[in-house]
Structures are given as structure tokens and as C-alpha cells.
Amino acid sequence: MNPVTVVGIGADGWAGLGEPARAAVSSADVVVGSTRQTDLVAGHHEARVVPLPVPLREGLRPLLDSLGRPGDEVHVVVLASGDPMHHGIGRTLAEVLGRERVTVIGAPSSLSLACARLGWGLEDVDVVSAVGRPLERLALVAHPGRRILVLSRDALTPQAVATLLTEHGLGDSLVWVLSDLGGPDERVVEGVAGSWHAVPGSPLNIVAVQCLSSYDSLAGLVPGLADELYETDGQLTKQHVRAATLAALRPAPGELLWDVGGGSGSIGIEWMRAHPTCRAITVEPRSDRIKRIRRNADHLGVPGLQVVEGLAPGALAGLPRPDAVFVGGGLTAEGLVPAVLDALRPGGRLVANTVTLDSESLLLSMFRRYGGSLTRLEVSHADAVGGFTSWNPARPVTQWSVIRPEELPA
Known part of the structure; x- marks a missing residue:
């Protein structure tokens, strides 16, 4: 396969390209890109113009294989918007072809140009992409005082951003x-989220947000979000127990959690909120709760939470191997604990909570067999008793936590 040169290009087109980029395009045998991108360099090369494949990742290698006969040297240039290595095709090509076959000539990204216009430091900005990704992820980083840049999907994205911010108390x-940063049609429109009414403009836009709110957000960064943030039918791991449970599960970047018996989805949701690369699969048998879990996940900024309908342990078959497992429901199901321990990678964590004596006796036997730690969590809240104040205890929770050894006991 021929090597590929990726050339980043801005809205200013040929005028904004440096000499290395111009030389690469001018000498190309084939130029690959979207219609908008290839139109920007029209007249500056004699190459054959080829559109990007759909679907992109799956179609790249077949496309590049077809651009020349075996033994021929074909100079291929792929055009990318701005910085090809930031949400761009440069990374995809390096992963598909291998980095040694890809040369990247970058250009300023739309993020850099936006920060230059606003006087913001790029290192202090949170970035959310709505291109091929759910916009609900914005809720994860939208906190009072934060600055956010949203890579828009189309001309309607700004209104969607304003609506989401308003729904989360950030109106x-x-x-x-x-819009069209760096080009002759560059334009900046500003307003307030709660009263946003601008007419949709260019689809090539980026949305900048300075988050402001007249009250404190209930959605903090650490596990143990306020119970009021969840839509629930009562099946919810309560705030203080949830914080202790997530501490025992110890989410780390890139890790996968199985949340068995999802209820309202709170454990899987807060696991994913711990880091953008954390993944979670919630297993829940009831369809009404599955819908509720998905609504909670969207509202709290983790629309990527995967929900599997079914009863464990049967519903666990075929799922990718987890780094941690939480069992919050169905603990007494035949063979559940051995099944999840067997599925866990060595060094993975299992945490199980219960409030019933039946399940507590099971946890005691598992503690004796596999080790780990057995903890009782008791929480009381101050409440009125006539004209006085007294403690109102919640049901105590027994929690078993264990790290899977290399070899499980027979």
C-alpha cells in the first residue's frame, strides 16, 4: 500500500496552507477528501479527486488499495479539516495503516482559532464533540465557572446546546x-443560553460556552451525587452508600464495570462519570427500569452506558470481561457470585451490597470462602420528632468487597 500524506486545511483554503502542504497537494496523484475540502484546493493540482468512503473507517483500506496497480507508486493526499489529529482522519489513518505509512501536515484546529478569538487559554477549556457522538455528554462537564467548546454536528447544534444548558440550570x-473560522465568511454570534433565539447559520461552526448559574449544582465530580438527581421508583443505591460503593470499586481510566441489577443505574452512571474513558454495562431484567436508567444516563452526561435486559447470571454470557463488578440486586440467584468471580480478570474488584438477612448470610459464606472485607454501612439522618430532632436510621447495608486472585479456590 502506498504511503499517505494527510494535509490539514482551514476555511481559508489554499491561502492558509504553508509551503510543505502546498507542495504535497501540488504533487499528488490522488487527492481524497470531502467536496468542501477538495473545492478549497481546486485548480492547484492535477490529481484525480476521490471522495471519502462511507462508512469511513471500514472503507479506508479498500479505497487506498484501489488507487493504484501493484508495484505502482501513487502519491496520495488526504485532506482534513484543521488539525488532522484532533477528532480528525489523521488518527484513523494511523490506526488503520500504521503510523509509519502516514505523514501528517497539520493546521490550526477550530479549537485553537476559537480560543484565539475569545482570548481563552486552550488548556483551560473542556471540549465536547457532537460530531457522531451524543450531545448529552455536555452535561458531564457543564459546571458553573467552566469554559466549554462544542464541536458542532450541524447548524442546529447551537440551539441544542442552549436548550441542554437551560435544562441543567445553566440558562x-x-x-x-x-462559524467558518479563518475563512472570508467568518462570523461570531453571541447570546445567553436561556434566551437563545439566533437563526441557524453555517453548519461549519463551533459553540463556546462560559457556564454561569445563580445556584450551586447538585452534580459534583466525585461519586455520591444527590439522590434528587435520579429518576427512580425507589430502587436506588442511596447517596452515602453509593459513595462508599464506588470507593470500593475504584474506577480507573479505560476500565469496564458490570452493574448487576441496575435499578436506577446510579452505580454504572457514577462509574462512567469518574473518567471519560470509563465504560459500564448495566444488567437489568425490567423494561421500565431500563428506560429509566437510560434517561438518567442521558441526563447525567453518560449516554454511552450500555444496558442489557435480562436476569443474571444468564444475561452475562458473551459480555466483555470486566475489570470490576457490582452486584446490587439478585444476589441470591443460583451461581451468580461464582459466575462473576470467574468472569473478572485477576486483580479485578467485586463489590456486593445487601439489606436482607438471606443475602447477608450468603455474603458471610462468600467472605469465608474467598476472603476480602465485610463491612456494615449504617446511615442516619436528622428528622423531626414532635418539636424535637432525632436520628432516623436507614436500613443498614452489608457490603462485601473482594479482589479476584489469580486462581480461585476450588
């Missing part, structure tokens, strides 16, 4: 829509 936030 006071300042919003800028920066």
Missing part, C-alpha cells in the same frame, strides 16, 4: 457561535 451561561 445564565454566555454562548458564542463561531
Whole structure:
């Protein structure tokens, strides 16, 4: 396969390209890119123009294989918007072809240009992409005082951003829509999220947000979100127990959690909120709760939470191997604990909670067999008793936590 040169290009087109980029395009035998990108360099090369494949990742190798006969040297240039290595095709090509076959000539990203216009430091900005990704992820980083840049999917994204911010109590936030950055049609429109009414403009835009709110957010960064943030039918691991449970599960970047007996989805949701690369699969048998879990996940900024309908341990078959497992329901199901321990990678964590004596006796036997730690969590809240105040205890929770050894006991 021929090597590929990836050339980043901005809205200013040929005028904004440096000499190495111009030389690569001018000498190309084939130029690959979207219609908008290839139109920007039209007249500056004699290459054959080829559109990007759909679907992109699956179609790249077959496309590049077809561009020349075996033994021929074909100079292929792939055009990318701005910085090819930031949400761009440069990374995809390096993964598909191998980095040694890809040369990247970058250009300023739309993020850099937006920060230059607003006087923001790029290192202090949170970035959310709505291109091929759910916009609900914005809720994960939208906190009072934060600055956010949203890579728009189309001309309707700015209104969707303003609506989401308002629904999350951030209607006071300042919003800028920066369109066609670096080009002759560059435009900036500004307003307030709660009263946003700008007419949709160019689909090539980025949305900048200065998050403002007149009250404190209930959605903090650490596990143990306020119970009021969850839609629930009562099957919810309560705030203080949830915080202790997530501490025992110890989420780390890139790790996968199985949340068995999802209820309202709180454990899987807060596992994923711990880091953008954390993944979770929630197993829940009831369809009404599955819908509720998905609504909670969207609202709290982790729409990527995967929900599997079914009863464990049968519903666990075929799922990718987890780094941690939480069992919050169905603990007494035949063979559940041995099944999840067997599925866990060595060094993985299993945490199980219960409030019933039946399940507590099971946890005691598992503790004796596999080790780990057995903890009782008791929480009381102050409540009125006539004209006085007293403690109102919640049901105590027994928690078993264990790290899977290399070899499980027989």
C-alpha cells in the first residue's frame, strides 16, 4: 500500500496552507477528501479527486488499495479539516495503516482559532464533540465557572446546546457561535443560553460556552451525587452508600464495570462519570427500569452506558470481561457470585451490597470462602420528632468487597 500524506486545511483554503502542504497537494496523484475540502484546493493540482468512503473507517483500506496497480507508486493526499489529529482522519489513518505509512501536515484546529478569538487559554477549556457522538455528554462537564467548546454536528447544534444548558440550570451561561473560522465568511454570534433565539447559520461552526448559574449544582465530580438527581421508583443505591460503593470499586481510566441489577443505574452512571474513558454495562431484567436508567444516563452526561435486559447470571454470557463488578440486586440467584468471580480478570474488584438477612448470610459464606472485607454501612439522618430532632436510621447495608486472585479456590 502506498504511503499517505494527510494535509490539514482551514476555511481559508489554499491561502492558509504553508509551503510543505502546498507542495504535497501540488504533487499528488490522488487527492481524497470531502467536496468542501477538495473545492478549497481546486485548480492547484492535477490529481484525480476521490471522495471519502462511507462508512469511513471500514472503507479506508479498500479505497487506498484501489488507487493504484501493484508495484505502482501513487502519491496520495488526504485532506482534513484543521488539525488532522484532533477528532480528525489523521488518527484513523494511523490506526488503520500504521503510523509509519502516514505523514501528517497539520493546521490550526477550530479549537485553537476559537480560543484565539475569545482570548481563552486552550488548556483551560473542556471540549465536547457532537460530531457522531451524543450531545448529552455536555452535561458531564457543564459546571458553573467552566469554559466549554462544542464541536458542532450541524447548524442546529447551537440551539441544542442552549436548550441542554437551560435544562441543567445553566440558562445564565454566555454562548458564542463561531462559524467558518479563518475563512472570508467568518462570523461570531453571541447570546445567553436561556434566551437563545439566533437563526441557524453555517453548519461549519463551533459553540463556546462560559457556564454561569445563580445556584450551586447538585452534580459534583466525585461519586455520591444527590439522590434528587435520579429518576427512580425507589430502587436506588442511596447517596452515602453509593459513595462508599464506588470507593470500593475504584474506577480507573479505560476500565469496564458490570452493574448487576441496575435499578436506577446510579452505580454504572457514577462509574462512567469518574473518567471519560470509563465504560459500564448495566444488567437489568425490567423494561421500565431500563428506560429509566437510560434517561438518567442521558441526563447525567453518560449516554454511552450500555444496558442489557435480562436476569443474571444468564444475561452475562458473551459480555466483555470486566475489570470490576457490582452486584446490587439478585444476589441470591443460583451461581451468580461464582459466575462473576470467574468472569473478572485477576486483580479485578467485586463489590456486593445487601439489606436482607438471606443475602447477608450468603455474603458471610462468600467472605469465608474467598476472603476480602465485610463491612456494615449504617446511615442516619436528622428528622423531626414532635418539636424535637432525632436520628432516623436507614436500613443498614452489608457490603462485601473482594479482589479476584489469580486462581480461585476450588
